[in-house]
Amino acid sequence: MSYLFGVDVGGTFTDLSIFNTETETLYNYKLSSTPGDPSNAIVEGIVEVFHLLSIRSDEVSYLAHGTTVATNALIERKFAKAGLITTEGFQDLLEIGWQKRPNLYDLLRPKAKSLLAPGMRAQVPERILYDGSVLIPLDEDAVRNAARMLINRGAQAIAVCTLFSFMNPSHEKRIKEIVHEIDPDLYVTTSNELVQEFREYSRMSTTVLNACLGPVMKKYVRNFEKSVRDIGITVNPYVTQSNGSIISISETIDCPIKTAVSGPSAGVVGAAYIGNLCGVNNIITFDMGGTSADISLISDGKPQLSSERLVQGHPARIPMIDIITIGAGGGSIARIDAGGALKVGPESAGARPGPACYNRGGTQPTVTDANIYLGKLNQEKILGGRMEVRVDLAKEAIAREICAKSSLTMDEAACGILSVVNANMMRAIRSVSVERGYDAREFTLMAFGGAGPLHACEVADELNIENVLIPPAPGTLCSLGLLMADTKFDLCRSQIMLAKPENFEKINAVFASLVQNGNELLDREGIPADKRSYRFSVDARYERQNYELNVSLPDGRMTQQILEGMLEDFHAAHERNFGYFNRSFNVQLVSFRVSAVGEIIKPDLPCEPLQEGARLPAPSQTRNVLFVSSAGRIETPVYTRDAFVPGLHAHGPMIIDQMDCTTVVPPNWSVSVDGYRNLHLTREGGEHNA
Numbered sequence: 001m002s003y004l005f006g007v008d009v010g011g012t013f014t015d016l017s018i019f020n021t022e023t024e025t026l027y028n029y030k031l032s033s034t035p036g037d038p039s040n041a042i043v044e045g046i047v048e049v050f051h052l053l054s055i056r057s058d059e060v061s062y063l064a065h066g067t068t069v070a071t072n073a074l075i076e077r078k079f080a081k082a083g084l085i086t087t088e089g090f091q092d093l094l095e096i097g098w099q100k101r102p103n104l105y106d107l108l109r110p111k112a113k114s115l116l117a118p119g120m121r122a123q124v125p126e127r128i129l130y131d132g133s134v135l136i137p138l139d140e141d142a143v144r145n146a147a148r149m150l151i152n153r154g155a156q157a158i159a160v161c162t163l164f165s166f167m168n169p170s171h172e173k174r175i176k177e178i179v180h181e182i183d184p185d186l187y188v189t190t191s192n193e194l195v196q197e198f199r200e201y202s203r204m205s206t207t208v209l210n211a212c213l214g215p216v217m218k219k220y221v222r223n224f225e226k227s228v229r230d231i232g233i234t235v236n237p238y239v240t241q242s243n244g245s246i247i248s249i250s251e252t253i254d255c256p257i258k259t260a261v262s263g264p265s266a267g268v269v270g271a272a273y274i275g276n277l278c279g280v281n282n283i284i285t286f287d288m289g290g291t292s293a294d295i296s297l298i299s300d301g302k303p304q305l306s307s308e309r310l311v312q313g314h315p316a317r318i319p320m321i322d323i324i325t326i327g328a329g330g331g332s333i334a335r336i337d338a339g340g341a342l343k344v345g346p347e348s349a350g351a352r353p354g355p356a357c358y359n360r361g362g363t364q365p366t367v368t369d370a371n372i373y374l375g376k377l378n379q380e381k382i383l384g385g386r387m388e389v390r391v392d393l394a395k396e397a398i399a400r401e402i403c404a405k406s407s408l409t410m411d412e413a414a415c416g417i418l419s420v421v422n423a424n425m426m427r428a429i430r431s432v433s434v435e436r437g438y439d440a441r442e443f444t445l446m447a448f449g450g451a452g453p454l455h456a457c458e459v460a461d462e463l464n465i466e467n468v469l470i471p472p473a474p475g476t477l478c479s480l481g482l483l484m485a486d487t488k489f490d491l492c493r494s495q496i497m498l499a500k501p502e503n504f505e506k507i508n509a510v511f512a513s514l515v516q517n518g519n520e521l522l523d524r525e526g527i528p529a530d531k532r533s534y535r536f537s538v539d540a541r542y543e544r545q546n547y548e549l550n551v552s553l554p555d556g557r558m559t560q561q562i563l564e565g566m567l568e569d570f571h572a573a574h575e576r577n578f579g580y581f582n583r584s585f586n587v588q589l590v591s592f593r594v595s596a597v598g599e600i601i602k603p604d605l606p607c608e609p610l611q612e613g614a615r616l617p618a619p620s621q622t623r624n625v626l627f628v629s630s631a632g633r634i635e636t637p638v639y640t641r642d643a644f645v646p647g648l649h650a651h652g653p654m655i656i657d658q659m660d661c662t663t664v665v666p667p668n669w670s671v672s673v674d675g676y677r678n679l680h681l682t683r684e685g686g687e688h689n690a
Helices: 038-053 069-075 140-152 170-182 200-230 249-254 262-277 367-373 391-401 410-432 452-463 474-484 501-524 560-578
Strands: 003-009 013-020 025-032 060-066 082-087 121-124 134-136 157-161 187-190 238-240 246-248 283-288 293-299 309-311 314-316 323-326 332-336 342-348 444-448 467-470 487-498 532-542 549-553 587-598 621-625 634-640 649-651 654-657 662-665 669-673 679-683
Touching: 003 038, 003 262, 003 474, 013 038, 013 474, 025 038, 025 474, 038 200, 060 262, 060 474, 069 200, 082 140, 082 200, 121 140, 140 170, 157 170, 157 200, 170 187, 187 200, 200 249, 200 314, 238 249, 238 262, 246 249, 246 487, 249 501, 262 283, 262 293, 262 323, 262 444, 262 474, 283 410, 283 452, 293 410, 323 410, 332 367, 332 391, 332 410, 342 410, 367 391, 367 410, 391 410, 410 452, 444 452, 444 474, 452 467, 452 662, 452 679, 487 501, 501 532, 501 560, 501 587, 532 560, 549 560, 662 669, 662 679
Parallel strands: 003 060, 060 238, 082 121, 082 157, 157 187, 283 444, 444 467, 634 654
Antiparallel strands: 003 013, 013 025, 238 246, 283 293, 293 323, 309 314, 332 342, 467 679, 487 587, 532 549, 532 587, 621 634, 649 669, 654 662, 669 679
């Protein structure tokens, strides 16, 4: 017998999913996070599960971990002091950036604060041209002087980024060697190891971000690795990447920027897996936790990837699942602003002290406090009865901070808090769907996280989405996603050429080289040859354009047939994104991408037969609930999720309780249960799409 463990650390709670490979049963567990050292909650949770399920440490055959350490280090600016070595004349590139304001119409909004302290940039004579040829040889003495200067000024890490190193990395490699000759233990990262693409500002920013995070992540993952060893776990743990895959500890240390959205990406992987099981391929994921809400889109069963995104205002050119994060969680704090308007978030009460109702010292009203007051959450205990809550403290906080500072009654204030936070999340959903050419009404809203199912139907109502899907364990879907993830390395190389038959040989040579690199990386991860696969795509644009669209290819060897299909796909994507296309324009291939995938053992969740005539169980209690859309409180039955068997169909209103979350089914919605025990919520007049 063996067990697979997935552990996701959030700002408020730490979630665990455990799969028994012999009985094919899945167990979920949730406990409060320990922000001071996230690994403490991980070890505490694993040990508690060992006792609850009578698991021996040597029975753990797989352990994967989603982390927010990199993100938090950047948010709190608790990262390593880094230095930069670059080509002479380019040391101010980070300050110049794109030469545009963060917000076009906000003249007072400041730029993101620099990652580098004053005096931590150094330039050295060298120059490689656009074709990879060397114009000016590297001045090695200048490198030694620059490295000593940065070290003397307290550099804990050094980023190396030279011009056109993606075409010829020889100078960057030599600079790294020289720095290590001076200080072998210093953390050094080079741009060619991270980003083999053009656009020097994004490449330099990514490299500096990686250097800032390197020592922090190295310390954390080594502590994490030691902690799990101390409790007897012998398997090598994995860490989630932002592209939804997993990598080893050593790879995490080399490329920590790849974990910038580690935890949320695992949730999208889990959502895609659940959607595939029940035949729902077009999904908007709605992951609402205690601190934030993460929104993403899955089209035709595939999560959307972005090749670049801003991380705390700095571009990171690393493939990541395209996720929008907003400060809207159960712990988001409500307040009356200076103009008398009700605002919610982005500030959060977090795990400590938490919402007022947690009775841990929190005094500010939060979304969770509003839900408890309105009767949507259990007003006595949560987390399966392990955590007591106090509705009187929630009422006091709302009355003191909202009602006393406005003309709102208690009911109006609590409903207003939910309306505001729902509106914030609705705008985020529009930004990943409508603003990118997708009709949100054609998608199913999959709600998860500890608070997602609480708000899902009300958010769907606002967007005219007719179907909501709630996984069996929504509060721990991110940790389940860790059990479904494969190892994946996203490789890219910029080499600009026209999409024409005369360039087939060059195109195929680039793809072959990337596949070879992918094989080397999968070798390091110990992936057997029969568990490897490759996915190919290109970034293409019309000639003389300055932006690209990614187009998938069926194979890494370009032929006339593949070229014709690629061009048609590109024209269609251009029309969807920009409203027009022109087949007479030349199409330019800019960057070539290969995803090297190593398949990892994962759970196979069984499908149960639907029970004919399945009936609702007896409610565990009834509560007077005030729904945002209702005129007054409604006596609403509360059910236990475990009693909802496959084949069951019922009408709201109702509340469905389980250990990791609560699902609210408003009066105008119905619920049905499929063979995987997913809840399919359908708006009245809507059509169930599974």
